[in-house]
Amino acid sequence: MAHNSFNRRGFFSLAAGGAGASMMFSTTSTGAQDKPGQLPFHRNLPLHRPYDLVVCGGGPSGIAAALAARRSGLSVLLVEGQGQLGGTGISGLVSHWLGGRTSDCERWAVGGVFQSLTLEAVERGIALIPVPDPEKKYQPHGWYKGQLAAGIPFDPFAMAAFLDRKMEQAGVDVLLLTQVVDVNVDGQKISHVVLFNKSGLAAVPARAVVDATGDADVAARSGCPVVKGDDEGLMTPTSLIFHVDNVDQDTLDSYIHEHDSPRFRQLILDLREAGQWTFPYEIFISAQLVEKGTMMINTIRLLGIDGADGASKTEGMIRGREDTEQLLAVMRKHIPGFASARLKAIAPSLGVRETRRIVGRYVLTVDDLRKGAPFDDIVGYSAYGWDLPDPKRPSYNPSHGKRPEAAAIPYRIMIPAGMENLVCPGRAVSVERFVLGPLRVMAPCMAMGEAAGEAAVQVVRDKVPFGAVDTAGLRGQLRTNGAIVDWS
Numbered sequence: 381m382a383h384n385s386f387n388r389r390g391f392f393s394l395a396a397g398g399a400g401a402s403m404m405f406s407t408t409s410t411g412a413q414d415k416p417g418q419l420p421f422h423r424n425l426p427l428h429r430p431y432d433l434v435v436c437g438g439g440p441s442g443i444a445a446a447l448a449a450r451r452s453g454l455s456v457l458l459v460e461g462q463g464q465l466g467g468t469g470i471s472g473l474v475s476h477w478l479g480g481r482t483s484d485c486e487r488w489a490v491g492g493v494f495q496s497l498t499l500e501a502v503e504r505g506i507a508l509i510p511v512p513d514p515e516k517k518y519q520p521h522g523w524y525k526g527q528l529a530a531g532i533p534f535d536p537f538a539m540a541a542f543l544d545r546k547m548e549q550a551g552v553d554v555l556l557l558t559q560v561v562d563v564n565v566d567g568q569k570i571s572h573v574v575l576f577n578k579s580g581l582a583a584v585p586a587r588a589v590v591d592a593t594g595d596a597d598v599a600a601r602s603g604c605p606v607v608k609g610d611d612e613g614l615m616t617p618t619s620l621i622f623h624v625d626n627v628d629q630d631t632l633d634s635y636i637h638e639h640d641s642p643r644f645r646q647l648i649l650d651l652r653e654a655g656q657w658t659f660p661y662e663i664f665i666s667a668q669l670v671e672k673g674t675m676m677i678n679t680i681r682l683l684g685i686d687g688a689d690g691a692s693k694t695e696g697m698i699r700g701r702e703d704t705e706q707l708l709a710v711m712r713k714h715i716p717g718f719a720s721a722r723l724k725a726i727a728p729s730l731g732v733r734e735t736r737r738i739v740g741r742y743v744l745t746v747d748d749l750r751k752g753a754p755f756d757d758i759v760g761y762s763a764y765g766w767d768l769p770d771p772k773r774p775s776y777n778p779s780h781g782k783r784p785e786a787a788a789i790p791y792r793i794m795i796p797a798g799m800e801n802l803v804c805p806g807r808a809v810s811v812e813r814f815v816l817g818p819l820r821v822m823a824p825c826m827a828m829g830e831a832a833g834e835a836a837v838q839v840v841r842d843k844v845p846f847g848a849v850d851t852a853g854l855r856g857q858l859r860t861n862g863a864i865v866d867w868s
């Protein structure tokens with residue numbers, strides 16, 4: 381495995397006369413002010429009020445971490461770069477929480493925050509728990525009977541407002557449209573998180589930090605070892621998701637059952653031969669959301685985009701919108717049921733499946749998952765399968781053999797090396813990259829986030845590093861709060 385570590389560190393010193401009010405911040409690496417190609421950049425930063433816990437990133441892992449830590453009494457600031465919480469599920473319009481129920485739709489694999497958010501959202505008509513029709517081979521909420529039908533589709537716009545309310549009720553402070561840009565490291569600890577938003581730069585004193593950016597931004601900026609992609613640095617394709625409504629799902633359903641083709645592979649090959657399909661992928665993936673006729677189109681696969689690189693991500697957005705226009709035209713003309721489909725929304729943020737992963741004390745392996753390796757620090761499960769499309773062949777998704785119904789997630793994979801008060805739940809955990817298949821989906825990310833938030837309580841109250849948390853006590857607390865940490 382290639383180790384591509386990222387060592388840039390901002391450094392701070394208290395500005396003269398400004399203790400408690402501002403800090404001096406430099407973007408240059410320590411002792412490297414005069415290197416060619418670098419600009420020394422010094423500013424006094426206003427100090428934000430301090431928090432027990434700063435959660436960086438408001439996706440599935442970040443929201444669960446914030447809610448869990450606040451529930452246990454910590455003061456929590458949740459910082460999110462986009463204008464809404466929910467991460468890829470809302471800003472990326474991937475509005476379908478997977479991995480939280482077994483593929484037979486019989487059991488929850490993720491409880492706690494995920495389950496309670498789901499049940500409340502269902503009660504409010506924002507989400508639904510699909511009940512597969514036993515008469516049908518394919519199901520509209522993913523067109524597969526198995527793991528996709530076990531997902532929780534939701535309305536992303538209503539869910540964004542719902543999550544705002546949940547944070548407000550819980551007493552979590554939230555900063556939207558705010559980027560975490562750097563950290564101040566003091567020995568083995570992050571002392572401040574540096575933020576940027578419309579008000580400018582600011583430093584937030586933090587006793588513990590959750591890196592829920594999905595890209596290990598905080599870990600990387602703290603100097604923790606990280607890797608990116610495969611051995612060649614290649615990453616699975618990114619996608620720009622769009623939603624359509626006015627779909628004639630009865631026609632779509634009939635075609636899929638008649639041709640036994642939920643992903644339209646043969647139709648696409650025929651269209652390609654006729655010069656009508658020019659995209660580098662040969663699958664069409666659609667899933668019904670809450671209302672019949674409203675569907676998420678998760679088809680576009682953009683190769684060669686690095687979701688942790690600003691310019692590359694910009695290119696992904698632009699190429700993604702071009703593909704959306706072209707794909708929509710092809711859908712209306714050739715895909716049964718979409719003749720009158722209307723574009724409802726294009727995701728405001730690129731869907732990124734893979735970037736950096738931390739290299740922690742333990743790297744969870746594909747083999748661990750296959751054989752159901754025993755761990756004494758399990759904090760959650762994923763009921764989802766192998767799913768990490770090939771970086772060069774976007775329609776090819778390698779399988780890695782049979783694995784238990786629920787893949788166990790040990791606490792240890794969230795601990796980055798080198799920083800005592802930093803924990804990293806979500807899709808940037810310390811795993812072999814194919815382990816991301818089951819773990820990166822949103823319900824398991826919430827399980828990890830909840831465990832990270834609960835672990836922060838010990839870090840703050842007992843002054844222990846995340847790596848020395850009493851995991852038996854943590855599991856007990858999670859169990860008490862309804863999380864699933866045992867499987868039989």
Ligand SMILES: Cc1cc2nc3c(=O)[nH]c(=O)nc-3n(C[C@H](O)[C@H](O)[C@H](O)COP(=O)(O)OP(=O)(O)OC[C@H]3O[C@@H](n4cnc5c(N)ncnc54)[C@H](O)[C@@H]3O)c2cc1C
Pocket residue numbers: 436437438439440441442459460461462465466467468469471472474475476477478479531558559560561592593594595597618619620621678730731732733805806807808820821822823825
């Ligand atoms: C195209 C696509 C389809 C998918 N399909 C599904 C599916 O159907 N179901 C499913 O369950 N999963 C699906 N996934 C996987 C899943 O959406 C993600 O892996 C999951 O959301 C990861 O959760 P996370 O909390 O780690 O990160 P994210 O969801 O990526 O959330 C991270 C959040 O942090 C914010 N952030 C990042 N950096 C910073 C920063 N520096 N400062 C401030 N904020 C920051 C981001 O804006 C974002 O809101 C899909 C992913 C993609 C890309």
